[in-house]
Amino acid sequence: MSTLLQVRDLAVTFRQDGVESRAVKGVSFDLQKGETLALVGESGSGKSVTALSTVSLLGDAARVEGSVLYKDREMIGAPGKLLREVRGNDISFIFQEPMTSLNPLHTLEKQLGESLALHQGLTGDKARARILDLLDKVGIRDPESRLSAYPHQLSGGQRQRVMIAMALANGPDLLIADEPTTALDVTIQAQILELLAELKQAEHMSMLFITHDLNIVRRFADRVCVMKNGEIVEQGRTEEIFGNPQHDYTRMLISAESTGTPDPVAPQSEEVARADHLKIWFPIQKGFMKKTVGHVKAVNDASFSVRAGETVGVVGESGSGKTTLALAMMRLIQSEGGITYRGEDVRGWSTRRLRKLRSEIQIVFQDPFGSLSPRMTCEQIIAEGLGVHGSPDGKPARQAVEEVMREVGMDPATMHRYPHEFSGGQRQRIAIARAMVLRPRLVVLDEPTSALDMTVQVQIVNLLRELQRKYDLAYLFISHDLKVVRAMSHKIIVMKQGDVVEMGEAEQVFARPETDYTRKLFAAAFDLAG
Template sequence: MTILDVNGLKVSFRQDGQVSQAVKGVSFSIEEGETVALVGESGSGKSVTALSTVSLLGDAAMVEGSVRYKGQEMIGAQDKLLRKVRGNDISFIFQEPMTSLNPLHTLEKQLGESLALHQGLTGDAARARILDLLHKVGIRDPESRLSAYPHQLSGGQRQRVMIAMALANGPELLIADEPTTALDVTIQAQILELLAELKEAEGMSLLFITHDLTIVRKFADKVCVMKNGEIVEHGRTSEIFADPQHPYTQMLLSAESTGLPDPVAPGAEEIARADGLRIWFPIQKGFMKKTVGHVKAVNDASFSVRAGETVGIVGESGSGKTTLALAVMRLIGSEGGITYRGQDVRGWSTRRLRKLRSEIQIVFQDPFGSLSPRMTCEQIIAEGLGVHGSPDGKPKDQAVDEVMREVGLDPATKHRYPHEFSGGQRQRIAIARAMVLRPKLVVLDEPTSALDMTVQVQIVDLLRELQRKYDLAFLFISHDLKVVRAMSHKVIVMKQGDVVEMGEASEIFAAPKTEYTQKLFAAAFDLAG
């Protein structure tokens, strides 16, 4: 039986008197119990297509064509029918649960809203159903979680709550829009396994939207490849992966960071060193703020990084990866030794640290969140020059133009604002902001996780090129182990603040010694098939 039949779907948006077409004549169907994947890069029209199924695009969208759910036309349907179908027959799981869940409501209230609306369940009956749902999606001790707020849960737990909300009313079709992109590899594997089990147990159909083809290979029955609002190729997953016909599909399948970094030069200068680094945050309670315990973010970490060397730091969320890097940058307090180019910097004053700030830079995970929307590209890149001055005495305009060309951006676009650039271009701006000061050490905090696979490859190639040109030392934080393997000379594996394994990247990837590292690698590379 056909659950969803999309035929000739076209979606356009009117803005500032102009019309842009986001979806151009898309057609596909989903059978009962089937998983169909919509894949493609950002801006290809995947999410717009999914939101069109139950008219969730708002008044600015002009929608043509046909979307039939079990034979009922959804485009132009009356509000009464759409309210019945939304969240009841067709449910959504979105990419970022922290923005999808209400931060002011407890889990019990948020899950209870849907049950009250669609099933009329309240009181004890609603609570029993909520506990059953939380147990079903793998939330431990669900009774103790009913009064919890979203910020009190980990990323994986929040995503499980989103799945519980989507399953609350026994939907026949579940639409999962990039549900694992922001998660660690072990959590990602758990969520995918959970969805597969629930799909089987509940007899659901699934529309899975992603840009990660490694997930699709393992998870989907059929694939529709989208580019610029059109489906350029579709078919059985096994057939598409075995023999892709369209050049764009071939490009997507080949987009993986491969190779190894250039070897570190013999006798390379040691840029930074940490000895017995410990970062504990006090837990304070009561009116007098008495310390009753500590959050042990990092315990006894020791490592060094040389010029031209990349040290990869891996582990699940909350393991202490970013905290460790921020301590080395002297942005948070710590105990233990920190040396920079042979100098102990622990006791340095703020004034003395200013020179250090120009030589150690950071690139963050989210290129949109880390760039001020009120500043132009030129202002963002040049901001550090205003504080530290140009390292080689060049005029500000010349320095900005040169570094933009270096990272693959056209200097003619420097007067644009961040929202006028793609995700990959925004990350290049963030890299240019760091590179304009000609640093010795760059902390890369998940610099590729928010990007499409093809853009990831471009950014990794760019970072390798910059490292080669300027003999840069990198601290590379990531949960994408394929990228870590392609970038790193050494690897530090962290778990709950402890360094559980450390050594040459080639040795650790070939034969991980600890059970945790083995589990981490198994999750990452099993997903890749």
Template sequence: MSAVLQVNNLRVSFTQDGATTQAVKGVSFDVGRGETVALVGESGSGKSVTALSTVSLLGESAHVEGSVLYEGQEMIGADDARLRAVRGNDISFIFQEPMTSLNPLHTLEKQIAESLELHRGLKGDEARKRIVELLTRVGIRDPESRLSAYPHQLSGGQRQRVMIAMALANGPDLLIADEPTTALDVTIQAQILELLAELKQSENLSLLFITHDLGIVRRIADRVCVMKDGEIVEQGPTKEIFDNPQHPYTIKLLSAESTGTPDPVEPDAEEIARTDKLKIWFPIQRGLMKRTVGYVKAVNEASIAVRAGETVGIVGESGSGKTTLALAIMRLIGSEGGITYRGEDVRKWSTRELRRLRSEMQIVFQDPYGSLSPRMTCEQIIAEGMQVHGAPDNRPHREHVAEVMTEVGLNPTTMHRYPHEFSGGQRQRIAIARAMVLRPRLVVLDEPTSALDMTVQVQIVELLRDLQRKYDLAYLFISHDLKVVRAMSHKVIVMKQGDVVEYGAASEVFDTPRTEYTQTLLAAALDKAR
């Protein structure tokens, strides 16, 4: 098999403020024609830096040595004209988060047309015809009507399909996919992976797939390169790596999985929150007079309850209403129907009364880097809630910050640092500390592990279990990772297009699902793990 890409003894270092950091240390691997090679490893192992080095997409602070051959031609040190000819034309990228990769101010047509005009000189009707063809190819329904749409008007899966269409626009030989399915639901993940496999076959593509999800690697990769601390510690055929790993780090990665079940809930545990036929409809308004012409039915008559020490998992595809339901319970968005908190009807509470509710209900978001202010130190971030609601007792705020940082596994001596100075797992611990410092009764966990490596996921799940055990916390756990949901949850709610289609004990929902939709979700998760 001839190699499309040959990486030999690649070394990458970054110099900032006089200090040099070695990010990639002598990495070597090949990607054959029509082959899928997976780069796996934890955050900070050098996967993305290696991929970006292939076409010199690193910043000026990067110093790159070694050799990267594309079709036998050296890319390191190549002139700008050569690199421009290869980027987006012969070698294309699909990035992890399409919402940050797509321009929010430009329509889909304009963004895809840009690459077609630059590399192929296509304009006007000719470009539009190619764009429609591409959107059809990646499974966007009624593509003509989507040309004038903006990224925020699409679902997560649709945005990722648009990214794939952009990457395929000029018929590349090599597609580099950097965590392209991380933030997607299992059913959408399965669709995207199926699409990539189909395109690889029909377009004779070579694929360099960067991920921390070993279930995906097992499913799509021909060969695997395992990276740790900037080095490839093991590489070989996928089956051989999974069946007979040699390096201790590979063994550790393969064994990292959230397992077990949460501690049982006390029979007389206090009910913390309940909804009764909760309905959240958003009006669709058009015209000069903003006349309501319809509704987006985000949640339809959801009735759920969560007790102290209990975790209720909420699963379903993007747009099914999971986060909307949780935000309504926290009274952060309007709703109809009943909401009680510790036996009190909170729908009619005044702003002053809601302040107490805010301190006792907290939320941890999916992306810790996006939810933490880059201009605030770790101490300021964690202490911010106490400045609004007051500290749980009369001790100085700094003592509380140090205490909660220790509880979540952070060194209090790092409280002066900023978010960018922490790893992804550490940033999520900061987000958890910010929620826990007020000693809440109910915590909404909105995809808290989806952006994390498998080994870090296991650590965060154990941390959340320990905190629940210590403080008798009630959790609403929103996730598309069904293994993590099973490990965390006492009860599970399955949502589809705003409806609660299944609700019961986690063991019942996972072992004997009643609805076809739940069976489809579980089948997609099982297929991914094979």
């Protein structure tokens, strides 16, 4: 087996405002042809910086030292012509955040077609056929109907699949996958990982796999490098690392897992919100007159309730209607059927009455970096809702921000910093603080842990439990991570293509799923875990 990528004494230093910080410190490893090497570690450990260094994608702010040999060609300080030949052709990337990687102004066909035209000279019908084949391989249903779609018209998981299709388009020798399954539900995650494994075998392709999900590493990686604070603290064969970890940090990573069950709900607990036969259909319009020729049936006939102190988990594949259901409950999109909040039907409420409702129903989004304004400080982000709704207990905004930052485990002394100056876990704590500062009664949690490494996931789950216990919060918890759902939820709603296919007490649904679809979801999730 020949060496494809050889990294020796790699060091990366960033300089900002006259201050230097070392992100990677003397990293060395080899990647063999046909091998999958996983880089694992907590947020900020230097995994992504190491990967980006391989083809000089860090920009002028970084000083890169050491050696990176790809097929015996030096990449550090290489001429632009060589780097352009290698990038996207020999070495392809799958990035973690597809919404920031895809062009919002171009259709899927145009974005995939650009890469095929640039590297393979494919245009017209040949390019379209290749694009359809790629979209089908990565699990996009009815790919022909999606060619003219823009990124914002896709779910998070669908956008990630498009990114994977773009990376695979030119048959690279080395695929660098930076959290490639973060936004995917468990069944599609299993399909994508199987697809990558098949392509690796068929094309004798190598993979540098960056992930916080050690269950994936255990199943798919040949070797593992464990990174902490910019250094590799342990590396070796996957079975050796998991079977007999030598470093304390590695042992801590392996043992990190969200476990336990939520506190029981009081029998007389107040019903906070209820949906009765909720239906959300989006019209499909065509032609100059925008004639409605059909509907996208996002949610069909959903009925459920959530009580104070209770968590209702909503699970299902990407595009099944989970987030649409939550947005309808918040009255952010139109719907048919009944929506009741604390005993009152809110469908006919005026904008003024809805403003009060929106202070009591808050949302925490999947991607903390995308949902926080880069131009606002931590204090301004958290206090923004206070400016609209006022402080719920009459405290000055600065005091309210300080108190909620302490509640979510943040140091108030950092309130002057901007989002990019925090780790992923810290950004998610800021997003939770922004929701909690208004003292809501219902919080929608839309994949709040999916972008976080395992140790931070455990911290966020524990934080959410503490806040629920302290304030008797009702949670609507949307996630594809069934281990986290199991640890958080009292009830489960299972959705498939807009339909509620199963609903019940979490313990009962996990122990005895009634539908084939639920069993398929659980099998994919816990097979990956095993």
